[in-house]
Amino acid sequence: MTDSPESTGGETAPDQTDLLQSLTAWQQAILQGANFSIIATDENGVIVSFNPAAERMLGYSADEMIGKMTPGVLHDPEELADRARELSEELGTVVAPGYATFVTKANLGIAEEREWTYLRKDGSRLPVLLSVTALRRPDHTILGYLGIAVDITERKRLEQAIAAAQAREVGQYEQRLRLSNKVFEYSSEAIMVTDADSRIINVNPAFTGLTGYRADEVIGKTPSILSSGKHDRNFYEAMWQNLLTDGQWAGEVWDRRKDGSIYPKWTVINAVRENGVTTHYVALFSDISERKEHEERINYLARHDHLTGLPNRLMFHERMQHALARAERNSNRLALVFIDLDRFKNINDSLGHFFGDQLLIQTAQRLRSGVRVSDTVARLGGDEFLVVLENVGDQNRCAQLLVHLHERLEQPYRIEEAVIHAPPSIGVALYPDDGADIVTLMRHADTAMYQVKAKGRNGWSFYAPRMNDEVQERIVLERDLRLALARGEFVLHYQPQWDLTNDCLFGWEALVRWQHPQRGLVPPDKFIPIAEETGLIVPLGDWVLETACREIRDWEQEGLGSYRIAINLSARQFTQQALGERIEAILAATGLAPGRLELEITESVLMEDADLTAEILQRLKQLGVTIAIDDFGTGYSSLAYLKAFPVNKLKIDRSFVRDIVSDPNDAAIVSAIISMARSMGLVTIAEGVETEAQRDFLMAQGCQELQGYLFGRPMNASAVRSFFGGQDGPGGAVSGNAKQMPLPSATIQ
Ligand SMILES: Nc1nc2c(ncn2[C@@H]2O[C@H](COP(=O)(O)O[C@H]3[C@@H](O)[C@H](n4cnc5c(=O)[nH]c(N)nc54)O[C@@H]3COP(=O)(O)O)[C@@H](O)[C@H]2O)c(=O)[nH]1
Numbered sequence: 020m021t022d023s024p025e026s027t028g029g030e031t032a033p034d035q036t037d038l039l040q041s042l043t044a045w046q047q048a049i050l051q052g053a054n055f056s057i058i059a060t061d062e063n064g065v066i067v068s069f070n071p072a073a074e075r076m077l078g079y080s081a082d083e084m085i086g087k088m089t090p091g092v093l094h095d096p097e098e099l100a101d102r103a104r105e106l107s108e109e110l111g112t113v114v115a116p117g118y119a120t121f122v123t124k125a126n127l128g129i130a131e132e133r134e135w136t137y138l139r140k141d142g143s144r145l146p147v148l149l150s151v152t153a154l155r156r157p158d159h160t161i162l163g164y165l166g167i168a169v170d171i172t173e174r175k176r177l178e179q180a181i182a183a184a185q186a187r188e189v190g191q192y193e194q195r196l197r198l199s200n201k202v203f204e205y206s207s208e209a210i211m212v213t214d215a216d217s218r219i220i221n222v223n224p225a226f227t228g229l230t231g232y233r234a235d236e237v238i239g240k241t242p243s244i245l246s247s248g249k250h251d252r253n254f255y256e257a258m259w260q261n262l263l264t265d266g267q268w269a270g271e272v273w274d275r276r277k278d279g280s281i282y283p284k285w286t287v288i289n290a291v292r293e294n295g296v297t298t299h300y301v302a303l304f305s306d307i308s309e310r311k312e313h314e315e316r317i318n319y320l321a322r323h324d325h326l327t328g329l330p331n332r333l334m335f336h337e338r339m340q341h342a343l344a345r346a347e348r349n350s351n352r353l354a355l356v357f358i359d360l361d362r363f364k365n366i367n368d369s370l371g372h373f374f375g376d377q378l379l380i381q382t383a384q385r386l387r388s389g390v391r392v393s394d395t396v397a398r399l400g401g402d403e404f405l406v407v408l409e410n411v412g413d414q415n416r417c418a419q420l421l422v423h424l425h426e427r428l429e430q431p432y433r434i435e436e437a438v439i440h441a442p443p444s445i446g447v448a449l450y451p452d453d454g455a456d457i458v459t460l461m462r463h464a465d466t467a468m469y470q471v472k473a474k475g476r477n478g479w480s481f482y483a484p485r486m487n488d489e490v491q492e493r494i495v496l497e498r499d500l501r502l503a504l505a506r507g508e509f510v511l512h513y514q515p516q517w518d519l520t521n522d523c524l525f526g527w528e529a530l531v532r533w534q535h536p537q538r539g540l541v542p543p544d545k546f547i548p549i550a551e552e553t554g555l556i557v558p559l560g561d562w563v564l565e566t567a568c569r570e571i572r573d574w575e576q577e578g579l580g581s582y583r584i585a586i587n588l589s590a591r592q593f594t595q596q597a598l599g600e601r602i603e604a605i606l607a608a609t610g611l612a613p614g615r616l617e618l619e620i621t622e623s624v625l626m627e628d629a630d631l632t633a634e635i636l637q638r639l640k641q642l643g644v645t646i647a648i649d650d651f652g653t654g655y656s657s658l659a660y661l662k663a664f665p666v667n668k669l670k671i672d673r674s675f676v677r678d679i680v681s682d683p684n685d686a687a688i689v690s691a692i693i694s695m696a697r698s699m700g701l702v703t704i705a706e707g708v709e710t711e712a713q714r715d716f717l718m719a720q721g722c723q724e725l726q727g728y729l730f731g732r733p734m735n736a737s738a739v740r741s742f743f744g745g746q747d748g749p750g751g752a753v754s755g756n757a758k759q760m761p762l763p764s765a766t767i768q
Pocket residue numbers: 514528529530531542543544547563587588589619649650673706707708709726727728729733
């Protein structure tokens with residue numbers, strides 16, 4: 020620092036005195052007010068001035084510092100030594116660590132501002148930016164030095180923070196890089212990197228695992244080395260179009276491995292762009308063969324019936340839609356064929372699901388091999404099949420196809436050792452004749468199929484519009500029938516049975532009727548077939564058995580006489596394994612002696628499931644229940660069957676009785692039945708006897724029992740009671756003894 024004017028002494032002109040005073044005042048102001056440290060030394064480095072900012076920054080007072088050598092007090096000797104070495108190298112001359120280190124450059128007139136570390140009084144370090152200026156006399160000799168230092172603590176802190184952040188970022192970047200390399204190396208997905216010209220520049224080990232190509236075999240080549248040839252030019256053009264516009268493409272690609280095998284892969288390609296320019300492409304891909312197999316399997320299962328392998332409802336709809344579109348386009352006719360197997364439920368219930376399944380499988384095979392490959396055969400579920408016959412020509416040609424299809428399905432099935440009959444009911448609707456859409460055609464084919472069933476099953480029929488009403492009627496009846504039992508709408512009527520040998524009333528046949536709330540009394544012919552088809556016959560049959568046994572028992576207890584009750588059992592009831600037990604339980608519950616119960620079954624029951632039927636009949640025989648074969652003569656009339664089963668009675672069908680006196684054929688049939696039964700030790704009963712002539716003929720042939728309007732029409736239980744009681748009450752007209760019942764002249768009307 021320069022000395023003050025007072026200390027310099029000497030004479031000064033008045034105007035110069037003012038100037039000097041003014042300068043001194045400025046200097047003082049600067050020294051006092053500066054926010055940076057100003058330390059002035061003499062030419063030897065002894066501090067001569069130490070401004071307030073220096074005091075604040077360094078913790079020393081001016082009094083403490085003035086007179087001291089600066090480096091010794093304020094500087095770190097190590098820093099001085101380092102700087103001296105640097106300066107020596109820079110200037111090519113030895114600079115001693117000490118005061119010279121600060122002033123050498125100033126002495127040379129080089130202005131320099133550099134960082135130093137001041138040592139504070141409390142020992143802490145203060146980074147500063149220090150510039151040292153030499154103060155010279157007019158003759159240029161050195162008067163002293165002025166050191167101006169700015170506190171750069173904050174700047175250093177910021178610099179350090181920035182450096183630390185940069186270091187952190189670099190660290191993170193390096194870490195990411197290491198991680199990326201690891202991902203590349205260990206990824207299970209194959210990765211292929213190409214340059215902007217699609218030359219492969221790197222691939223990972225998973226790539227080698229998947230394609231069979233080592234890195235050195237593909238680097239420098241284009242990805243076309245992998246191509247399978249399965250995709251056309253358009254495919255790759257679309258891929259590139261996407262890559263160029265969106266910078267990305269994802270999709271399924273079929274490629275070829277080094278060993279030549281072809282496989283599907285899922286591929287994602289990303290363009291790597293820097294400043295909008297594509298520098299690389301990165302493709303990731305994985306083998307999706309397994310996934311595709313799963314997808315195909317799921318797709319197959321969703322569209323096929325698992326038992327028969329035929330298309331299911333979903334696939335049928337798809338195929339039908341296409342078939343209809345083709346038929347429309349080509350203006351030709353299409354047949355939708357609806358097939359239902361008669362007796363499938365019976366077979367399934369009685370023989371078990373294995374047989375049911377085998378039956379469906381064989382039906383599917385017959386259908387498949389009975390139509391053209393281009394036709395569709397589908398299974399809707401249960402025993403319902405659909406066939407779509409395309410381009411069937413006219414109705415006659417179509418009819419031929421259906422006859423052929425029906426014949427195939429009508430043949431008995433051989434399952435294990437069993438021979439099973441499950442003929443089909445087939446309904447057909449034609450496009451465009453019967454409808455133009457799937458729903459209408461399905462409905463009409465279904466209607467036609469129902470019509471076949473209503474007409475006795477096992478056949479086929481085209482749809483005719485009027486069928487709809489009949490089918491609708493049947494649907495309504497079926498709905499009502501399901502509710503009838505719970506609503507107590509069934510009643511039993513009883514028809515007398517006459518013993519010719521003893522000339523007396525010996526029993527009654529129970530005949531069910533349905534007291535419909537709107538339709539009135541519905542005869543069994545109208546609802547028994549529906550009840551059989553729907554399975555309702557089982558609970559209904561139980562109800563008939565229980566009611567008839569109880570009523571006949573009640574009559575006995577009321578003193579009206581002890582009669583046998585004949586009850587009809589349908590074939591469907593015989594498919595129940597526990598039928599014997601149930602009848603036994605009903606007899607026990609109602610208290611009716613088993614010998615008073617007669618069950619009427621048709622021949623078809625014996626034919627259907629011989630083993631099960633024999634087992635049930637044997638059990639019933641042991642109980643003491645008797646068995647009559649109903650409608651005899653209308654079916655197989657097989658002697659072999661009659662011998663094999665514990666049958667007691669043959670009931671001659673009324674169709675033979677009707678013209679027995681006028682038609683020699685009927686007369687011959689009836690006498691043959693009677694004599695055959697006699698030779699086998701079986702009783703015969705003739706039904707539908709309406710005239711005395713019929714009665715006399717039958718009596719003359721040796722028929723033992725009769726039933727028919729001649730002896731009485733079916734009547735309800737209260738009519739039976741009034742019949743017994745007559746005007747005189749119970750025991751009056753018949754008085755519990757059938758022998759006393761009046762002969763035909765007293766026929767019950
Ligand atoms: N599974 C069951 N089937 C039953 C039951 N109840 C009746 N049915 C069967 O329904 C068919 C029709 O029976 P239905 O209308 O009652 O007719 C019976 C008689 O009314 C009729 N019959 C009797 N005598 C005469 C006559 O002189 N002339 C004439 N035209 N008809 C007459 O015959 C029917 C008796 O038939 P069947 O059983 O063969 O002896 C019928 O097949 C019944 O079996 C039932 O509860 N369960």
